[in-house]
Amino acid sequence: MKKTAINYIAKRFAIIGLLLGTMVSAAQTDPIKLGFIPLTDCAPLVIAKEKGFFKKYGVDVVLSKEASWANVRDKVLTGELDGAHCLFGMPFSVYTGVGGKEGSEMKIAMVLSNNGQGITLTKELCGIVGIKEYGKIPQGIKTLQAKKDVTFAMTFPGGTHDMWLRVLLAYAGVNMKNVGIITIPPPQMVANMKVDNMEGYSVGEPWNGVAAAQNVGFTLCASQDIWKDHPEKALVVNNDFPLKRKEELKKVMKAIIEACQYIDNPKNRKEVAAIIADVRYVNAKAQLPVVEARLTGTNDVGCDYGVVKYKEDYMTFHKGGFVNMPRKAHGIWFMTQYVRFGYLKSLPADYKAIADKLILDDLYAEVAKEMNVPLAVDDMKAFTIKLDPTSFDPNNPSDYLAKCKK
Numbered sequence: 177m178k179k180t181a182i183n184y185i186a187k188r189f190a191i192i193g194l195l196l197g198t199m200v201s202a203a204q205t206d207p208i209k210l211g212f213i214p215l216t217d218c219a220p221l222v223i224a225k226e227k228g229f230f231k232k233y234g235v236d237v238v239l240s241k242e243a244s245w246a247n248v249r250d251k252v253l254t255g256e257l258d259g260a261h262c263l264f265g266m267p268f269s270v271y272t273g274v275g276g277k278e279g280s281e282m283k284i285a286m287v288l289s290n291n292g293q294g295i296t297l298t299k300e301l302c303g304i305v306g307i308k309e310y311g312k313i314p315q316g317i318k319t320l321q322a323k324k325d326v327t328f329a330m331t332f333p334g335g336t337h338d339m340w341l342r343v344l345l346a347y348a349g350v351n352m353k354n355v356g357i358i359t360i361p362p363p364q365m366v367a368n369m370k371v372d373n374m375e376g377y378s379v380g381e382p383w384n385g386v387a388a389a390q391n392v393g394f395t396l397c398a399s400q401d402i403w404k405d406h407p408e409k410a411l412v413v414n415n416d417f418p419l420k421r422k423e424e425l426k427k428v429m430k431a432i433i434e435a436c437q438y439i440d441n442p443k444n445r446k447e448v449a450a451i452i453a454d455v456r457y458v459n460a461k462a463q464l465p466v467v468e469a470r471l472t473g474t475n476d477v478g479c480d481y482g483v484v485k486y487k488e489d490y491m492t493f494h495k496g497g498f499v500n501m502p503r504k505a506h507g508i509w510f511m512t513q514y515v516r517f518g519y520l521k522s523l524p525a526d527y528k529a530i531a532d533k534l535i536l537d538d539l540y541a542e543v544a545k546e547m548n549v550p551l552a553v554d555d556m557k558a559f560t561i562k563l564d565p566t567s568f569d570p571n572n573p574s575d576y577l578a579k580c581k582k
Contacts, residue, residue: 207236211248211260214363214458215380217289217409218261222452224435233427244361245332252282252414259413265510267534269334274519281415284502284535288409292491293399294384297376302479308397313348327356329377340399341378342517347563385466388478395477400489403561407506429543436493445472497549504531505556505570512573516580
């Protein structure tokens, strides 16, 4: 082959290589798209964006408001979203086939918040069931059932709100086969209760507070009354993000941790409430006093029941790193509840492997170490929650299930 021909081919390959390199470089600098649902606890993503923490770490993040948790699931799985503010239980619900196609993987990079959800009952139950009067719930249901079918709503099968509702009903002695349990997106809860589509619902704030403020219903309890310091929302990512853009994901996590620290400063909560209430986020400017009050742990529960104040156990976002560390034990707890409440016939034999696969605790540990954030040392240890007298050992969930059946 002539030298000129060889030079020509070499140049062509060099050009192709340059173009491919440019394409790869462009792909690596594509904006990172994170979804969120209009809830108070989307604050870590919003504050990381609005206060410049993403910019500080050199990542270009676009926030996308989503209509429902099902939307979040689908867009994370297809890669339309790189990650999202998400129910902690969703990856386990989806993987086990409870709330999606079995075997579909969504990964938990870190936890965003603890506490701060709620269960609202219709104003028809005012005077029949008081706040935290769980023992009166069965009679209240019976009273309503004399006139109509009784229905409760949650936001996603196998998600956190679903579990808080079912744990509460089980504790109260309610046979869940005798009531309806439906799925409604969080921002639609109040409107659906107004038109009598349900008698109670479990959801994140501000939608419990808004129902009380508008005299649509009253807050029976906050989720921390069910399980203090429970995992609530998580930063959930698709498979590709940690594999192909790990360093960028770590920067996103660092920015969010700084945002969580900012939100946890009581002096900043009023400002945070005003930011997240904006139309671009929770769209609750008209309900700003409610957003602010519940974010600071002051719950006017409605129905003339007065105000309940939470101090150490209100909605938290960092708490010295306690909040943000994702725990495998909590993932196993959710899968065990799916068996307890009839979503699954039996616990997956590889439940530990599922927790290992879906929780990126090693990645979180890297980020925490680089930020000098301490790691909690309680994972995979037995624990008991407030409204479940049975101790849960993540190393022996079968024993827990056996005791629940007694």
